[in-house]
Amino acid sequence: MEENGKITINDVAKAAGVSKGTVDRVLHNRGEVSAASKARVLKVIEELGFRPNVHASLLATRKVRKIVCLIPEFHQGEFWELTERGIGTGMENAAKYGAAVVTVRYDQYDMESFQRACARTLDEEPVGVVLAPMFRNETLKFVKELSARGIYYVYIDSKLEEDGYLAYFGMPMYQSGYLCADILTLGSPVRSVNIIRIARDKKGLSDPTLTRRTGFIDYISEHFPECEVRNVFIDPKDRDLRFKALDRMFSESPSDHLVMFNSRIHLVAGYLRERGVRGCRVVGFDVLEKNLAALREGYVQALIAQHSDQQAAAAIDSIVEVSLLHRSLPKRDNFTQMDILNRYNCDYYL
Amino acid sequence: MEENGKITINDVAKAAGVSKGTVDRVLHNRGEVSAASKARVLKVIEELGFRPNVHASLLATRKVRKIVCLIPEFHQGEFWELTERGIGTGMENAAKYGAAVVTVRYDQYDMESFQRACARTLDEEPVGVVLAPMFRNETLKFVKELSARGIYYVYIDSKLEEDGYLAYFGMPMYQSGYLCADILTLGSPVRSVNIIRIARDKKGLSDPTLTRRTGFIDYISEHFPECEVRNVFIDPKDRDLRFKALDRMFSESPSDHLVMFNSRIHLVAGYLRERGVRGCRVVGFDVLEKNLAALREGYVQALIAQHSDQQAAAAIDSIVEVSLLHRSLPKRDNFTQMDILNRYNCDYYL
DNA sequence: TGATTTTCCGTGTACGGTAACGGAAAATAT
DNA sequence: ATATTTTCCGTTACCGTACACGGAAAATCA
Numbered sequence: 178m179e180e181n182g183k184i185t186i187n188d189v190a191k192a193a194g195v196s197k198g199t200v201d202r203v204l205h206n207r208g209e210v211s212a213a214s215k216a217r218v219l220k221v222i223e224e225l226g227f228r229p230n231v232h233a234s235l236l237a238t239r240k241v242r243k244i245v246c247l248i249p250e251f252h253q254g255e256f257w258e259l260t261e262r263g264i265g266t267g268m269e270n271a272a273k274y275g276a277a278v279v280t281v282r283y284d285q286y287d288m289e290s291f292q293r294a295c296a297r298t299l300d301e302e303p304v305g306v307v308l309a310p311m312f313r314n315e316t317l318k319f320v321k322e323l324s325a326r327g328i329y330y331v332y333i334d335s336k337l338e339e340d341g342y343l344a345y346f347g348m349p350m351y352q353s354g355y356l357c358a359d360i361l362t363l364g365s366p367v368r369s370v371n372i373i374r375i376a377r378d379k380k381g382l383s384d385p386t387l388t389r390r391t392g393f394i395d396y397i398s399e400h401f402p403e404c405e406v407r408n409v410f411i412d413p414k415d416r417d418l419r420f421k422a423l424d425r426m427f428s429e430s431p432s433d434h435l436v437m438f439n440s441r442i443h444l445v446a447g448y449l450r451e452r453g454v455r456g457c458r459v460v461g462f463d464v465l466e467k468n469l470a471a472l473r474e475g476y477v478q479a480l481i482a483q484h485s486d487q488q489a490a491a492a493i494d495s496i497v498e499v500s501l502l503h504r505s506l507p508k509r510d511n512f513t514q515m516d517i518l519n520r521y522n523c524d525y526y527l
Numbered sequence: 528m529e530e531n532g533k534i535t536i537n538d539v540a541k542a543a544g545v546s547k548g549t550v551d552r553v554l555h556n557r558g559e560v561s562a563a564s565k566a567r568v569l570k571v572i573e574e575l576g577f578r579p580n581v582h583a584s585l586l587a588t589r590k591v592r593k594i595v596c597l598i599p600e601f602h603q604g605e606f607w608e609l610t611e612r613g614i615g616t617g618m619e620n621a622a623k624y625g626a627a628v629v630t631v632r633y634d635q636y637d638m639e640s641f642q643r644a645c646a647r648t649l650d651e652e653p654v655g656v657v658l659a660p661m662f663r664n665e666t667l668k669f670v671k672e673l674s675a676r677g678i679y680y681v682y683i684d685s686k687l688e689e690d691g692y693l694a695y696f697g698m699p700m701y702q703s704g705y706l707c708a709d710i711l712t713l714g715s716p717v718r719s720v721n722i723i724r725i726a727r728d729k730k731g732l733s734d735p736t737l738t739r740r741t742g743f744i745d746y747i748s749e750h751f752p753e754c755e756v757r758n759v760f761i762d763p764k765d766r767d768l769r770f771k772a773l774d775r776m777f778s779e780s781p782s783d784h785l786v787m788f789n790s791r792i793h794l795v796a797g798y799l800r801e802r803g804v805r806g807c808r809v810v811g812f813d814v815l816e817k818n819l820a821a822l823r824e825g826y827v828q829a830l831i832a833q834h835s836d837q838q839a840a841a842a843i844d845s846i847v848e849v850s851l852l853h854r855s856l857p858k859r860d861n862f863t864q865m866d867i868l869n870r871y872n873c874d875y876y877l
Numbered sequence: 878t879g880a881t882t883t884t885c886c887g888t889g890t891a892c893g894g895t896a897a898c899g900g901a902a903a904a905t906a907t
Numbered sequence: 908a909t910a911t912t913t914t915c916c917g918t919t920a921c922c923g924t925a926c927a928c929g930g931a932a933a934a935t936c937a
Contacts, residue, residue, distance in 0.1 A: 185922090185924085186923065198926080230923050236922090238925060239925080356869075514866070547894080554894095585922095586923065589896085
């Protein structure tokens with residue numbers, strides 16, 4: 178019976194005094210089983226420690242299970258590109274287990290676009306969803322619907338303060354700001370720091386880097402209380418406006434320590450390059466191609482990076498593990514490591 | 528991913544005008560097939576793009592394929608412990624595909640012990656071997672034998688300059704030394720640097736950190752030619768001898784910049800802790816528990832780390848992919864990223 | 878009570894390979 | 908020429924699960 182711990186569905190059937198068809202029915206909650214039989218089968222499964230054979234299962238099953246990734250649209254060279262690469266990796270892995278990964282996109286600045294994307298996601302009837310929460314309230318509504326339908330969901334990048342998610346993969350935001358301050362100052366007192374921020378036209382969008390900024394400011398005030406921290410707002414689209422704002426910064430409140438908390442530090446680097454400004458210590462986040470270029474040219478001294486590709490891949494894997502391989506639940510909150518990149522190790526990143 | 532992807536062994540058999548038994552024989556080089564039939568089958572496989580169904584294969588096959596990991600013995604808290612963790616991960620993954628991972632150990636200072644380990648490895652009749660080359664000549668002899676038997680092998684940690692390996696996973700050693708110099712000096716001129724090295728009693732053992740040291744020294748002489756670089760030798764076992772050597776260093780040729788190129792920087796940290804020496808900038812390699820402790824306490828400012836666990840896991844995976852899943856050959860040389868750890872990001876490492 | 882519907886469950890086949898078995902054809906020996 | 912090997916290949920019994928099918932028993936209806 179228990180040869181090599183290889184307990185089959187037949188062993189369970191025999192021990193429970195039913196046929197393998199019945200065992201299969203309870204395994205998949207397919208109904209058509211009396212409460213008594215179901216209880217008996219469940220008990221035997223427990224006692225024998227029966228685990229279905231993944232390969233036999235995958236071989237016998239016809240239908241393809243879907244996993245949806247719900248992420249923002251993006252242009253080439255933007256942050257989400259790396260996430261998309263990770264989705265590709267996750268897709269390959271999922272394919273091994275006969276699962277298909279579908280990517281559904283939305284405009285991260287348009288809530289209705291997000292709502293339509295949610296509807297499309299449900300239409301796919303997935304077993305699981307990977308999502309990065311951009312619109313707080315809408316997302317809360319959506320994940321409640323997912324829970325109701327018994328669809329697993331996994332947060333990447335950031336998460337909401339609710340309790341139904343299967344797992345979360347992302348960076349510890351507060352700590353990343355704290356670390357950033359240490360990298361920027363090299364641990365030695367500095368007179369002033371200029372934080373470059375994106376001017377937000379639309380209100381209501383939550384700022385995902387707020388926590389990071391808090392960590393940064395805490396480090397500064399704990400270590401160098403007399404250091405002056407200023408905020409400078411720039412326009413991400415309009416080059417002229419942006420250059421004007423930075424010109425004004427350098428004339429009115431100059432600092433040789435510049436930092437940004439999102440992935441757009443290349444905007445600052447572009448300015449420094451054109452103006453021929455050297456000698457600033459500049460630190461930013463994330464490994465966009467343009468950021469790496471700035472790092473190599475020396476307009477940026479350090480980047481703090483995370484493997485958002487691995488996050489996405491891990492998120493997909495966790496759904497595969499649970500819903501296809503019937504493994505036990507994964508670790509809930511998974512904080513990615515924070516990678517410090519400079520010109521000497523960036524070429525070996527990834 | 529392919530078009531239909533639904534090509535089975537029966538399709539191949541039909542198209543080649545043979546039975547599936549014959550197709551299976553050529554698939555596994557099991558012989559008992561005429562040259563003509565074999566050629567025909569191979570051609571059809573190529574044309575149809577046939578890929579055997581992994582799950583069906585795993586379901587039908589009885590025997591367990593073995594993968595051997597050939598690594599040095601170690602004590603708790605030593606470098607190879609992390610590698611062993613990675614072997615565990617690789618083992619879980621391999622188990623999904625019905626493969627068993629066997630670890631064979633040897634004394635890295637005893638060549639005969641290594642030779643015995645090689646013999647034991649061959650006795651296991653593995654489909655693949657993961658190894659870290661410690662004894663150059665003996666390893667060369669061994670891998671030649673592996674090639675002759677058609678056994679795949681993958682290098683981790685470092686590799687030899689021969690051409691039969693399936694893949695290599697390790698750190699770019701020269702670059703890691705170069706990077707280390709930048710981290711130690713923070714890119715600003717320093718007067719002197721003391722390199723702490725392990726006094727080697729036995730000759731003939733190759734020093735795996737030589738290349739790293741070269742990278743370090745190149746950085747220093749390129750950036751700060753007047754910086755004095757000294758070598759100080761310490762004993763790894765005998766605490767008194769070690770303390771005496773370090774005492775002498777601090778009195779005769781002191782420097783506030785200390786570096787080690789292996790994983791033993793905690794030896795230096797231990798000295799600094801006991802002597803109450805503060806104010807040195809100390810950089811080392813690898814995330815041993817003792818190194819992390821020293822980092823948190825501030826006796827070490829930075830560690831350069833690699834995920835040797837991921838290396839081992841990736842090495843095992845590559846053998847699984849090729850020999851069990853019949854995938855195409857993996858990327859040959861895989862350089863791990865170099866991670867910079869300080870007290871603010873080390874707690875999120877892994 | 879007999880007819881009809883539900884509930885519940887056993888049986889059988891398909892899924893795509895693996896490998897043992899045995900037999901026909903070809904090669905070699907007697 | 909027949910007897911004996913070899914070579915080569917088709918057949919077949921699994922591997923463990925999913926799911927359609929159909930039938931017996933129980934419940935509901937007439």
